[in-house]
Amino acid sequence: MDFQWDNCSQEIRDFVHNLLIETSNIIEGQVIGCYLHGSLVMGGFNPDRSDIDLLVVTEQPLRIKTKRELAQFFLRSSKKPYPVEISILNLSQLENWQYPTPYDFHFSEYWRRRYEEELQEETALYLNDDEKKDVDLAAHFMILNKYGKCLTGRPIRQVFPAIPASDFLSSILEDYGECLQxxxxxxxxxxxxxxRVYWYLKDGTISSKKEAGEWGAEQLPEKFHLVINQALKEYGNANTTTLFNEKDLFELRDYVNNNVQELL
Known part of the structure; x- marks a missing residue:
């Protein structure tokens, strides 16, 4: 079964709130707001496989010491029981919009090994004061503005800028290109x-992965319905392991991409 914030379990709510309390304590009280985006607000959150997606905004840039403490905390907390993806930005990075978007700190399971090695070897390859930018943030902010939840602090509209459509498109096309491969x-x-990208280009709809799959299963030619429904079934059930037909995947990919290129 999948959830969103309004109907999720108390365990999920407590996990999120505890994360934010500890994050605020590490940052030492200069938090402007904490915000939830992704599947837990859009629908389709699966407790067995989905990330909890968070954004935190601070008054001032984070110190290196604070970044290292945050990395240690999320290494301990993520996947216990839910994986966490979090980005922390300071207010000036939002007031002066740039794409790709600068940020102070990011954690996801993709970064786990790098941070573990960084802290163990006491290096500063990643946790430093170098300017870092993330193309995904434009898409996160667009979704936050449309679906997001302010968990603490200032309302979303007072903190996050409106995202130019061209930047949102560039952001989602980065991930789209990787998915083709x-x-x-x-x-x-x-x-x-x-x-999801095809639907946005076709109709301007910003959707969750689940919604996009349901749309595709209704709107695309019938020969693609089986593989789309297989993806939807596995997405909603972590205990399902589907053996996908390579030919079906490639045919769907090529069909979608041909239409996307025409729309672009």
Whole structure:
């Protein structure tokens, strides 16, 4: 079963609130607001496989010492029981909009090994004062503005800028390009994400992966319905392991991409 914030379990709510309390304590009280985006606000959150997606905004840039403490905390907390993806930005990075968007700190399971090595070896390859930018943030902010939840602090509209459509499109096309290449490696994620980009270009709809899959299963030619429904079924059930047909995946990918290129 999948959830969103309004109907999720108390365990999920407590996990999120505890994360934000500890994050605020590490940052030492200069938090402007904490915000929830992603599947837990859009619908389709699966407790067995989905990330909890958070954004935190601070008054001032983070110190290196604070970044290291945050990395240690999220290494301990993420995947216990839910994986966490969080970006922390300071107010000036939002007031002076740039794309790709600068940020102070980011954690996701993708970064786990790098941070573990960084802290163990006492290096400063990643946790430093170098300017870092993330193309994904434009898409996160667009979704936050449309669906997001302010958990603490100032309202979303008072903190986050309106995102130019051109920057949102550039942001989602970055991930789209990777999905074209990796559909055999991550068939569920890539199938649903390709459909999400196609739907946005076709109708201007900003959707969750689940919504995009349901749309594709209704709107695309019938020959693609099986593979789309397979992706939807596995996305909603972590206990399902689907053996995808490579030919079906490639045909769907090529069909979607041909239409996307025409729309672009």
């Amino acid at each position: 990796n559909i055999l490696v991550k068939p569920v994620y890539c199938t649903l994400n390709l459909l």
